[in-house]
Amino acid sequence: MPEGHTLHRIAGLHDARFSGAAVRVSSPQGRFAEGAALVDGQVLERAEAVGKHLLHHYASGLTVHVHLGLYGKFSESGLPMGEPIGQVRMRMVGGATDFGTDLRGPTACEVLLPPEVDALVARLGADPLRADADHERAGARIRRSRRAIGALLMDQAVIAGVGNVYRAEVLFRHGISPFRPGTSITASEWDALWADLVDLMPIGVATGRMHVVRPEHDSGAPSYAKDRPRTYVYRRQGQPCRMCATPVAHQVMEGRNLFWCPTCQPR
Missing domain, CATH: 3.20.190.10 (MutM-like, N-terminal)
Structure with a gap:
């Protein structure tokens, strides 16, 4: 989607x-x-x-x-x-x-x-691509929920517009396990996640492509598809993490494929 x-x-x-x-x-x-x-x-x-x-x-x-x-x-x-x-x-x-x-x-x-x-x-929840987004309200809702942050980021009533790629990649970029309950996400962690989405998603608008790997890590193993930019974990299950070489893990969370690094994103 x-x-x-x-x-x-x-x-x-x-x-x-x-x-x-x-x-x-x-x-x-x-x-x-x-x-x-x-x-x-x-x-x-x-x-x-x-x-x-x-x-x-x-x-x-x-x-x-x-x-x-x-x-x-x-x-x-x-x-x-x-x-x-x-x-x-x-x-x-x-x-x-x-x-x-x-x-x-x-x-x-x-x-x-x-x-x-x-x-x-x-x-709909807060949209990182809109100037009128209320990210503090979204953060408050996350911190009241015991659902996993990996599920909350995909809930369009909480955050509007984030899908599987941005969900997996932004959590990796901040070393946050997708299994942590929303109640464990601190205000500073949420502010950092939101700020990263606000920075990353406009690049997708401008280029039509989701660039999520930092320049210093954008080398080595190719992307999961030849016409897509590299990702840290998205669709890289079983392949070595770009940061620590641990095999990237995969499972289904609430009906959607989930990707993460067990070492860089410890539970």
């Missing part, structure tokens, strides 16, 4: 290309036909992301909410666009520049009224 930086990157692209002008919205697949008709021809005022949720705000007060889920993807192209290929849930064309985009396979693509948008945002 795309992490929050991907949605913020898409939001920035759509805001630059489509906002400030009327856009044509359709649903070649048909599943979003009623929603598309509600916003077709309206002015897109702005696009933004909150965690893993993309919001297109229209001048009428309506908002199109998109959650990509596991399989959702936008594809961008110049105009004229060709005939839709595959199951295109939503097509947007026009705006301030001559671009179009097709959305395929999202978990959610729906039109929301303002109170529904407010309710959606209220359900």
Whole structure:
């Protein structure tokens, strides 16, 4: 599933290309036909992301909410666009520049009224990529919970936008075991984790890639995939830790794969 930086990157692209002008919205697949008709021809005022949720705000007060889920993807192209290929849930064309985009396979693509948008945002935790994020509230919630910090960082009601890669890597970077309960995380530890996410995630927005390994460690064993930057522990189970050579461990935590170094992140 795309992490929050991907949605913020898409939001920035759509805001630059489509906002400030009327856009044509359709649903070649048909599943979003009623929603598309509600916003077709309206002015897109702005696009933004909150965690893993993309919001297109229209001048009428309506908002199109998109959650990509596991399989959702936008594809961008110049105009004229060709005939839709595959199951295109939503097509947007026009705006301030001559671009179009097709959305395929999202978990959610729906039109929301303002109170529904407010309710959606209220359900989400602090987003490290937003200036209005309340990281102290998130920290207080973590310190009240006996759930493992590895699970809390993935809970979108606590921290919005952090996924499996950032979860594994930021905990490694701070030597924190993913199994420690939230009640054991000190305020200074949380402040340091949050500050690191605030530094790391904008790099993902700018480059489209999650760079998490410090320059002095960015050598040696290749990444888990040839087209991805190196990681410390993510998807490196059984391989030697870049810092201490202990084999990287793996198990499933609350339905998601978890990676950590038993030596660098002692319980």
